[in-house]
Amino acid sequence: MQDWRMLYQxxxxxxxxxxxLGELDTMRDNLRYQIAxxxxxxxxLRRTLIAHAIQGSNSIEGYQVSLDDAAAAVAGDEPVETNPQTWEVITGYRDALTYVQQLARSREFTWQHMLINALHFMMLRHDLSKWPGRFRPGDIYIDEAHTGRRVYTGPDADNVPPLISELIDWLADGExxxxxxxxASMAHLNLAKIHPWRDGNGRMSRCLHxxxxxxxxxxxxxxxxxxxxLGVGRNTYAYYDALGEVGGPTWQPDNDTSKWIRFCLSAHxxxxQLVRQRLDQAAHLWELLDTWVRRNGLPERVVSALHLAAxxxxxxxxxxQRDENLTDDQATRDLRALVRADMLEQHGETRGRFYLTSPELRELAAPALRPKEIIDPYRRRGQAPATAVVTVSGGLVVAASSPGGRLNDVRAAGVRRREVAGVRLRQCRHAGRGACVYQQRQHVGGDQARDPDLAKLTVNWPIADAAGSHRVAAPHAGSSAARSVSTARVTARSRGNGGRNCQRGACDGDEMDRMVVIGPVVVARLGPGTRRP
Incomplete structure (x- = not known):
């Protein structure tokens, strides 16, 4: 038996x-029968899931694309909002995932160097300066964007080919x-830590997984x-934490990888749970829409358009037109009929025209789209959601919890991890939505954060995601001005009333000096001059 000790074990x-794992096996079997x-x-739903994967994996690397444009990439259409440079990145990743879908059914499949280099080339072929499909020629480092701190140094370039060979052999018949x-999780970890290319290592590691x-x-x-x-903001930072804590600051294959496996199994x-919920919601929604269509004498095929909009x-x-195999005239006639019935709203003109849900359609679909809680499988059923506290610049202490929750842990840039169990929140003010804001510095179990330039804060429970977007917001305590946060980066972007594109309390502004996340709530005051990382 071969010894695989060159790799993380x-x-x-x-x-x-x-x-x-047993629960996952059952869930996967049930999903297989449900989609059969x-x-x-x-x-x-399949197209939407691929779009979510493209959006999520690229957002981790800072390439932001709307779900609609990611779906357009999957369908082979042109984007509405995405700039040309980012679009090349998105379509490259789409092509790599499409190849993965084909390889799933390939009878002649074999693991080899050129396979992973071919996937890498598909992702980065738009920029030859990054050596797409070729291993890096020299050393590589990862520095934290907002502090400049070096967080990882990859193995020497001369060691990359033998390490990849070891990984390929292990994938072929190891363990x-x-x-x-x-x-899959161990393949992900090992490729991420080998870091064999100049760029695209994270995306390739997730693609290999x-x-x-x-x-x-x-x-x-x-x-x-x-x-x-992994691309949802709170999870992205937990992902970075897991890779850093388990993998170490350099190539350290003797490290214990238990926490990484636990992290990945929890993610899966x-x-x-989310995919199962979407399948259940889709079935219920389709039934509601089909009933409405029949009652109003419209062709049954329009249900697909209503379902997408809803x-x-x-x-x-x-x-x-392509989904329903229609002529131009048929598709146009159907969509105009749905606009006349107040179920769709038309936006744009000529080639840029698209249709969105109407208030009437939103109301009809609401019973089918009520979300259910997604539960961490390592958290005991019935256990109260965790609560976290951190002290930041100016002595402002912030907490996030459900009412009566307990303090647990906080992870923040430049702030060591703390676990403070069993301490209840005290002196809560403006406790709406489960948030407690302290104006004076509080000692929590004898420990507190002291970083005056806190730029990022992540917590270990779900952060509300507004309407499936990556932006959520709530009014700052004592003020009607909305403060916003992108959960993809977990940083705020508005000051005073300077936010733009405000709708339903969500604003997208240019400057950052505060952060507000709803459901549970986190409020953090950032140091002067803090910018988006």
Missing amino acids: TPALADDDQRV EPHRRTGQ PETPLLVR TLVLARDGVLAPEYSSIEEW HQQA TGGRVRRTVY
């Missing part, structure tokens, strides 16, 4: 890990008894991927 699984019966709503989700799952054949890769989950479990998507004539 697969850990022994704890009882909790085995339990979560062909239905138009399943095809639409075949290891559970699939654990193998998905490819390992795809080769299993139980579920199509879009139903197995955790790229969407929560993403599977779930927050942009309906384009070209996509609707």
